[in-house]
Amino acid sequence: MVQTRRDFLKRTAALSAASYLGILLPFKDVGNALAADETTWHRGSCRLCGTGCRLELGVKSGLPVALRGVPQSRTNMGYLCMKGMHFWKLMNHADRLTTPLYRAKKSDKFKKISWDEAMNIAADKFASAVKEHGNNSVAYYGSGQALTEETYLFQKIFRGGLQTNNVEGNPRLCMASAVGGYMTSFGADEPIGGYADIEKADCFFIIGSNMAEAHPVIFRRVMRRKLDNPKVTVINADPRISLTSRIADIHLQFNPGTDLALLNALAYVIIDEKLHNEQFINDYVTFKKSKGDTIDFEEYKKSLVDYTPEKAATIMGGKVTADQIREVARKFATSKGTLSMWTMGLNQRKQGVWANNLVHNLHILTGQLLKEGADSLSLTGQPNACGGVREGGGLCHILPGHRPVEKEAMRNQVEEAWGIPKGRIPAEPGLHTMAMFSAVNEGKIKAMWINCTSPAQSLPNCNKYNKGLAKDDTFVVCTDIFPTLTTELAANLVLPTAFHFEKTGVYGCTERRSQITRKAINPPKGAKPEVEIVRDWATLLAKKLNDPVIDQCIKPFIGLEPEYALPKAIWEEYSQKLTKGRDSDLSGAPYEVLEGMYDGVQWPAPTVEYAKTGGTVKKFVRGMDPLAEKLKTDDKPYQFYGAGHPDHKLWVWMRPQANPEEMPDADYPFYLSTGRIIDHWHTMSMTGRIPELLRANPYSYIEINPKDATRLGIKPGDMIEITSRRGTNIMPAKVYEGPIEGMVFAYWHDQHPDRMINKVTMDAIDPGSKEPEFKICACKIKKVSGPQALKPYVV
Amino acid sequence: MRKCSGFTLLLASLCLALICACAQDSGSSPSESIKHPEITEQEKLLPCSECHQQATPEVYEQWFNSLHGIGMVKCYQCHGTYENFKVEPATSVCATCHMDMIEKCPKDQKCWACHTPHSFKRANK
Numbered sequence: 048m049v050q051t052r053r054d055f056l057k058r059t060a061a062l063s064a065a066s067y068l069g070i071l072l073p074f075k076d077v078g079n080a081l082a083a084d085e086t087t088w089h090r091g092s093c094r095l096c097g098t099g100c101r102l103e104l105g106v107k108s109g110l111p112v113a114l115r116g117v118p119q120s121r122t123n124m125g126y127l128c129m130k131g132m133h134f135w136k137l138m139n140h141a142d143r144l145t146t147p148l149y150r151a152k153k154s155d156k157f158k159k160i161s162w163d164e165a166m167n168i169a170a171d172k173f174a175s176a177v178k179e180h181g182n183n184s185v186a187y188y189g190s191g192q193a194l195t196e197e198t199y200l201f202q203k204i205f206r207g208g209l210q211t212n213n214v215e216g217n218p219r220l221c222m223a224s225a226v227g228g229y230m231t232s233f234g235a236d237e238p239i240g241g242y243a244d245i246e247k248a249d250c251f252f253i254i255g256s257n258m259a260e261a262h263p264v265i266f267r268r269v270m271r272r273k274l275d276n277p278k279v280t281v282i283n284a285d286p287r288i289s290l291t292s293r294i295a296d297i298h299l300q301f302n303p304g305t306d307l308a309l310l311n312a313l314a315y316v317i318i319d320e321k322l323h324n325e326q327f328i329n330d331y332v333t334f335k336k337s338k339g340d341t342i343d344f345e346e347y348k349k350s351l352v353d354y355t356p357e358k359a360a361t362i363m364g365g366k367v368t369a370d371q372i373r374e375v376a377r378k379f380a381t382s383k384g385t386l387s388m389w390t391m392g393l394n395q396r397k398q399g400v401w402a403n404n405l406v407h408n409l410h411i412l413t414g415q416l417l418k419e420g421a422d423s424l425s426l427t428g429q430p431n432a433c434g435g436v437r438e439g440g441g442l443c444h445i446l447p448g449h450r451p452v453e454k455e456a457m458r459n460q461v462e463e464a465w466g467i468p469k470g471r472i473p474a475e476p477g478l479h480t481m482a483m484f485s486a487v488n489e490g491k492i493k494a495m496w497i498n499c500t501s502p503a504q505s506l507p508n509c510n511k512y513n514k515g516l517a518k519d520d521t522f523v524v525c526t527d528i529f530p531t532l533t534t535e536l537a538a539n540l541v542l543p544t545a546f547h548f549e550k551t552g553v554y555g556c557t558e559r560r561s562q563i564t565r566k567a568i569n570p571p572k573g574a575k576p577e578v579e580i581v582r583d584w585a586t587l588l589a590k591k592l593n594d595p596v597i598d599q600c601i602k603p604f605i606g607l608e609p610e611y612a613l614p615k616a617i618w619e620e621y622s623q624k625l626t627k628g629r630d631s632d633l634s635g636a637p638y639e640v641l642e643g644m645y646d647g648v649q650w651p652a653p654t655v656e657y658a659k660t661g662g663t664v665k666k667f668v669r670g671m672d673p674l675a676e677k678l679k680t681d682d683k684p685y686q687f688y689g690a691g692h693p694d695h696k697l698w699v700w701m702r703p704q705a706n707p708e709e710m711p712d713a714d715y716p717f718y719l720s721t722g723r724i725i726d727h728w729h730t731m732s733m734t735g736r737i738p739e740l741l742r743a744n745p746y747s748y749i750e751i752n753p754k755d756a757t758r759l760g761i762k763p764g765d766m767i768e769i770t771s772r773r774g775t776n777i778m779p780a781k782v783y784e785g786p787i788e789g790m791v792f793a794y795w796h797d798q799h800p801d802r803m804i805n806k807v808t809m810d811a812i813d814p815g816s817k818e819p820e821f822k823i824c825a826c827k828i829k830k831v832s833g834p835q836a837l838k839p840y841v842v
Numbered sequence: 843m844r845k846c847s848g849f850t851l852l853l854a855s856l857c858l859a860l861i862c863a864c865a866q867d868s869g870s871s872p873s874e875s876i877k878h879p880e881i882t883e884q885e886k887l888l889p890c891s892e893c894h895q896q897a898t899p900e901v902y903e904q905w906f907n908s909l910h911g912i913g914m915v916k917c918y919q920c921h922g923t924y925e926n927f928k929v930e931p932a933t934s935v936c937a938t939c940h941m942d943m944i945e946k947c948p949k950d951q952k953c954w955a956c957h958t959p960h961s962f963k964r965a966n967k
Contacts, residue, residue: 113934118942126939129919259914267913274909293912725914738925739918745887839887 090117090645091564092554093131094192094547095728097427098122098264099556100131101646104548104567111135111548111568119645121661122242122556128263130728133737137546138568140736142529144543145573152519153539162575168540169496170587172522173209176493177592182210182473186483186492189216190499191429191436194552195561196617197577198435199447199625200604201498204585206440207467208597212452212477213492216441217500218432219480220507223816224394225425226437228403231338231815232411232423232698235630235689236437236449239666240386240422241558241649245272247420250280250382252375254306254406255392255822259290260725262390262426269388270294280378284309285392286720287750287786297375300787301363303718303823307398308704309372310405312359315351316376317412323380324414330683332411333696342701350701362704366787380413384420390428391722395821399813401702411697417668417685427557434555438631438650439621443477447621448629449690452476464624467596479817481506481810488515494522498577499544501531504730504803505795507819508773508810513537526577530842531732532798544577545570551614552578553641559663561633562647566610578617579609626650630674630689636662707823708811711789715771715825717755718790721804727796735798735841745839747797747804748781749828755789756782764834769793771826774806779834791828795821799840878927886924890917904960915939 088103101120105113114135118125137143147165148157160168176184187205189198193216202214229236245268258266273279273294283295286303301309317323334347356369379385387410393402407423415421427433440447450457458472478486484506486492506512516523516537525531525538528546549570555561570576582601589597603620607613615638627634632651635658641647649662651674665671667685678688680695687695711718726743727734734740749767751759761767761780769776769791778793778801786792793804809824885893894917895902905911919938920931936953937944947953957963 113938115938115941125942128914129916132919132938259912263914270909270912274912290914726916739923742887742923743889743916743918836884 086112088115089548089565089567091548091567092430092556092562092647093123093127094134094430095130096128096262097191097429097432097557098262099430099554099558099560099562099647100127100264101562102127102131104135106567109568111138117645121646122558122560123264124268126264126267129726129743130734130740131264133740134547134733136737137528137733138549139571140529142736143546143571143574144528144530144541145571146543148534148538148541150539153517153537157541165540165542166580166583166587169524169542169584170591172524172539173494173496173584174588174591176522177209180493183213183477184491184493185209185211186213186478186486186495187215188480188483188495188497188500188502189214189436189441191216191218191221191427191432193431193435193441193499193577194550194614195431195435195439195555195621196552196614197498197581198431198441199439199621200578200581200617201496202440202447203465203600204581204588204597206446206472207462207465207600208585208588208594210471210473212443212473212475213483214441214477215443215480215483216436217480217502217505218429218436219442219818220395220505220821221391221428221818222394222425222432222437223442223818224396224399224403224813225427227400227813227816228407228425230689230691231400231700232404232407233689234687234692234695234698235666237433237559237631238422238424238557239416240424241560241664242268243664244384244386244420244422244424245269248272248279248382248384248386249276249420250282250378250385252282252284252379252385252387252406252409253291253295254284254387254389255394255402256388256390256426257285257287257289257291257722258388258390258426259293261428261723263725265388265426266291280382282375282378284375286718286790287792288784297371299363299367299371299375301367302787303720303790304396304398304707304710305363305704306393307402307405307702308354308359308362309367310402310409311351311354311702311704312356312372313376313379314405314408314412315354315359316356316373317380317409318348318351320373320377322377323412327414328412331685331687331697333692333694333698334701335698336701347699347701350703353703364787379409379415382415382420384418385410385413385415386420387423388426390426392822394425394816394818396818396823397708397811397813397820398702398705399818399820400815401700401705404700404702407697408699408702411699416697417665425557430556431554433557433559434553434561438555438626440625443479443483446472447625449631450629461625464620465600466602467599471596479812481812481817481819484512484515487521488512490515490518490520492521494524496524496526497533497537498526501527501533501730501732503533503536504531504798504805506810507805507808507821509803509805510774511810526580527732528574529732529736531730532803532842535842542580543571543574544580545574549574550576550578550609551611553618559631559649559666560647561636561641561650562644563638563641565642576609576614578604578613582609582613627653630666632674633658635659707809708820709772709809709823709825711825715827716789717826717828719769719771719804719807719824719826720786720790720792720822721795721808722792724794724796727794729796731796731798731841734796735839741839741841744794744796746778746799746837747794747802748779749776750781750783750785750792751828752786752788752790753782753784755791756780759828759830761828761830762833765830766832766835768829768831769804769807769826770828771807771809771824773809773824776802776804776807777831778802779837780830791826797840798842799838802840876929878924881924890921890923901960904958908960908962910960910962
């Protein structure tokens, strides 16, 4: 029976409070993904998540008209998610920044200035900061969405030119714990396998990931594998039942932060029931209590006695049974191939590295690695967090090519490649992200360049750091395509940049795969590619600081046209000089090779001939990985050549259950967690400007378990105040059998000051990875009113 | 009450238009002239499925349990949003993800000649 419209509206008003909005929603009735004769199609990568979907931009009369998937691509097989289908609508959006904007004081209004003026101001401010306050008074804060060429060039100028390792980026907020996990468990960063394992796996262990919304196209592959093969087991472990749970055979729902107990309990069962792979362990495994403290299998086994399934079930809150833990352990260990996948639920934690280690432990103990369908696969959030930032030198402690800053020989290799004097790159790692913004608060950073990201919204406990960003102590340059909360709050100088497909460059996705996107359309008049901006700025810096070494840093790039020749030259330098001989070897993948591939190249790819096959599907396997053969130390089939493990073994770690930094208590009785929704990307500065996506989820809401809602008298749509020790939000309630009882969950895309959940979240960090614990803090909630009219808000 | 009747009538018209559209293999579609029932700016901010769970529950169920529903391909991707709403999507919309299949498809047939709308199960021949 069709409900009446009046009844229907009554109900939906209670579900989603909404009101008329005063926001520009331009509609163009185009989007034709079938080729008209006059439409040309240009292959590239998706601009949004870390999956690395390949797509084609349709261009007609110089204007974008549609996007469509590339069926031959091994990442997405032609499929796109809704964000990926729509982002072409940003290319000619009326809100695009097209003129440099400047204000001397952050309380002033911006005024339009010329590019020459803008470059002079930027160079002046950074040069004077260095002269007056020293090299470490300047900083770069970049993005996992910048092209590799961009991140590489920025960090080259900062490290080699300005002599500071204050080079960071937002990947610190999302995958630093995954780096720590791979380095400490496998001795080398980034996964052994990749997406090709999905179609071979018989058991999926998804933990801390709502991939149905955060990585929809990877989820589609898992869904397809499950639906086509009902005997395939999907296990979803998460404190919140999500859309990902729809394909799960088993959902393990536990109190936030207790998953370390779960993972240890799975290891307990695996060993207790002798499901471990003894031969694999004998051949390839070292057990570790701490970095310098090697133990044996028996000691490791003894450490697990605190994690019997019964004990773990109690620690986890009682919703998961001991029998369920045993069942999951058996399926994990005995399937033909088990593939674990996770994202921020493990990474954005004070115990993020430990949680990563504990997943790896299960794969190492069972030998569910290095074979078809088996891998321990961290899904990356951003399109170039792996390629540009992890590999390209975009974090304060890592130089290009996975080289630790602290090692002199590594610094010297980079200095030699750049033709700059030895000792030019400082020996000390720079400030990690949270330390960098703390230094801004303290007035120690005098000039900062923020590229393609909005920390005013995306930092945890952002009220605290926005105080510093708003002060005039720090001169801030922002490069971006749209205004953001950061440009409005923090920037003195805003430089308009070219968007995806308006410039050329490479993205490297989750599975060690580098893929090129060539320029297909012109940027709006006035916007420039970042590589051109950085080169021009560095040219002026060299003059103002009278420093020929800065000139040397950009010498290979002088005079090159910025649309293709310039990024190509940067990629040539990076891939040929900085990756050659490293585990992330891409020397076989110059632009010409990448352009010839539907879907790019997986490193290591040391020769052109090999790169043209697509590169290395499985690392460390002789016969599949050229470096495994080249660097072998014995005749065994697997060779763990990663620089992090001198014994060439995989390391199983003792990692006990440990609570989050902040636990619920009498004053703040709820756990708060946050996450993505499928329709929006990060801080919504892009997806909030696409009408279809904005309308699908115009604002954030707080998910509350029905039992908690009943207890507190909260009804759907009621306005709820969410308060932590750091800040307050007010947003509508969604009463939903999602979060476990005692937990609430909010989306983090909303820019509205009342609904910006990072005012409430926690900035405690993992001591190893320095990644903040976005995912868990304590809060209290109370109803402040019934449903209210709300406005979507995009700055 | 007048509003309720009007809305129900419009929904019925939409369903009829969809059935008509699906029955056609080629030629001009009657659905091109069908617009979404008028809604307020406030209502435009509701996800389509939130209304259609109530307004067209059968269609919602078919979609929710389909590959599109599980895979989170939402209503607006095929049908657009209010201003660019189409009862019968253009085949080109399918091409966004299914270009390879469309190239194999006879030119005089639309996707839904074989794949039932919303459930996307292949129709029995």
